[in-house]
Amino acid sequence: MKVAVYGGSFNPLHKGHEAILRHITRDTQYGLVLMVVTPQNPFKAGDPEVSDAEERFRLAREALERHPDIDAKACDIELKMEPPQYTVRTLDALKARHPEDEFTLICGADCLESFPRWKDYQRILLEYGIAVFPRKGYHRGRLRQKLLKENPRYKIELLKMPVIPISSSEIRAAMESGKDMTKWLM
Numbered sequence: 319m320k321v322a323v324y325g326g327s328f329n330p331l332h333k334g335h336e337a338i339l340r341h342i343t344r345d346t347q348y349g350l351v352l353m354v355v356t357p358q359n360p361f362k363a364g365d366p367e368v369s370d371a372e373e374r375f376r377l378a379r380e381a382l383e384r385h386p387d388i389d390a391k392a393c394d395i396e397l398k399m400e401p402p403q404y405t406v407r408t409l410d411a412l413k414a415r416h417p418e419d420e421f422t423l424i425c426g427a428d429c430l431e432s433f434p435r436w437k438d439y440q441r442i443l444l445e446y447g448i449a450v451f452p453r454k455g456y457h458r459g460r461l462r463q464k465l466l467k468e469n470p471r472y473k474i475e476l477l478k479m480p481v482i483p484i485s486s487s488e489i490r491a492a493m494e495s496g497k498d499m500t501k502w503l504m
Contacts, residue, residue, distance in 0.1 A: 320347055321416075322449065323409065324424040325354035325396070328374055331381050331504045332489055334482035336388070338451055341479045342424060343389040346449070351390035351424070352412070353378055356403050371397050381504045406438040409446050422473075423448045427456035430474075433465065440469065447473025452481045 322342050328335060342351050355378050357371035378392040395411055396403040405423060412421050423446055425433075430450050433439050442448065443465065450458050462474045489499045 319349040319419050321412075321419045321421050322346070322348040322351045322424045323354055323412065323421050323446075324351055324390075325356055325405065325408065327356055327486070328353070328378055329486050330489055331374075331378055332484060332486060332502050333504060334484045334502075336381075336385065336504045337482055338424070338479070339385075339388050339390050341451075341477065342449075345479070346477065348422070349389070351388075352393040353382070353390050354393045354396055354408060356396045358401060358403065385504075404437040406436075406442055409442065421446050422475075424451070424477075425449075426451050427453040427458040427461060430458060430461045430465075431456060440472075443469070443472035443474065447475065449475040449477050451477045451479055454481050454483070 324338065324342070326335075339351055339353070342348055355371060355375040375392060375394050375397060382388060382390055382392055396408055399407065399411065409421055409423065413419070423442060425448055427450055430448070433443075433448075436442065450462070452458060458476050462476060465472055465474060484502055489502055492499050
């Protein structure tokens with residue numbers, strides 16, 4: 319089965335994440351989405367904005383239970399791994415558990431821009447591939463071409479979907495200033 323691996327801190331989980339999950343499960347060839355809750359992004363070490371990983375995993379599982387029409391599962395594999403939780407290690411661990419499945423990383427265009435800084439990014443692009451959703455302020459096509467110049471065998475798919483107009487950091491900032499952001503939460 320083709321499995322989409324959508325990782326992140328999901329702090330908080332919001333309608334943008336829901337839209338991405340719906341698009342992947344409805345409009346792509348993936349049979350399942352694994353929503354991998356990461357305890358700590360290696361690029362954001364020491365980030366005080368990251369709430370408890372176990373709590374975020376519980377909230378992700380509950381959110382997916384409220385939306386049974388989304389064929390996705392919350393995955394805690396990174397919560398059980400030794401830090402740092404590099405994506406390549408996560409993908410390798412998933413492949414070792416399910417060798418019959420084909421795993422693809424799902425990420426936003428903002429991640430595509432920084433992808434060459436990721437551990438073993440070349441292996442991810444060659445062995446697993448990525449499917450990229452649009453993010454405001456990032457030109458996915460240009461970023462994809464830049465990586466393909468490095469190696470034309472890289473697997474980089476651009477997902478055809480609208481830009482999601484909200485982010486977790488915007489929601490956290492609004493909540494800190496006293497705004498009610500409940501309507502944006504998943």
